[in-house]
Amino acid sequence: MAGPFYFAVATYILMLAAFYWHRVRLFHIPVMASVMLFDLLMPVYLVLTRDWQRRLLEEGDILSFGVWMHFGLIITLYVLYAIQVHTAFGMLRPQDRDTTALRRDHRAQGMGILLARALVIITGAVLFEAEADL
Secondary structure, three states, rough: OOHHHHHHHHHHHHHHHHHOOOHHHHHHHHHHHHHHHHHHHHHHHHHOOOOOOHHHHHHHHOOOOOHHHHHHHHHHHHHHHHHHHHHHHHHHHOOOOHHHHHHHHHHHHHHHHHHHHHHHHHHHEEEEEEEHHH
């Protein structure tokens, strides 16, 4: 069941393309919004399709460093998404403000999102491999 991993990698590649083609707003904005929505719904899908209660509670994985690191990275990613959306709305409605600083911040946040999302995917893959070895 490595399907979610491959789908996450595919959406990461799509996110990279949207990051580099940021000037094409008709591509950038829908792709980034779709990937953010995917990342918000992926935990719901995993909880509904995997036996997490057995693994986390019965086998004691809830106390492992890997699970908590993955969880912390996901929370970091969600916080970066919220900040990114706030900055994006500021750039889209530039009433009487200079958007140069907002654009610089938006790009820096985007690079942070790319890094955090890559780490989320990697730690998720490591946790999946650990589950497959059981």
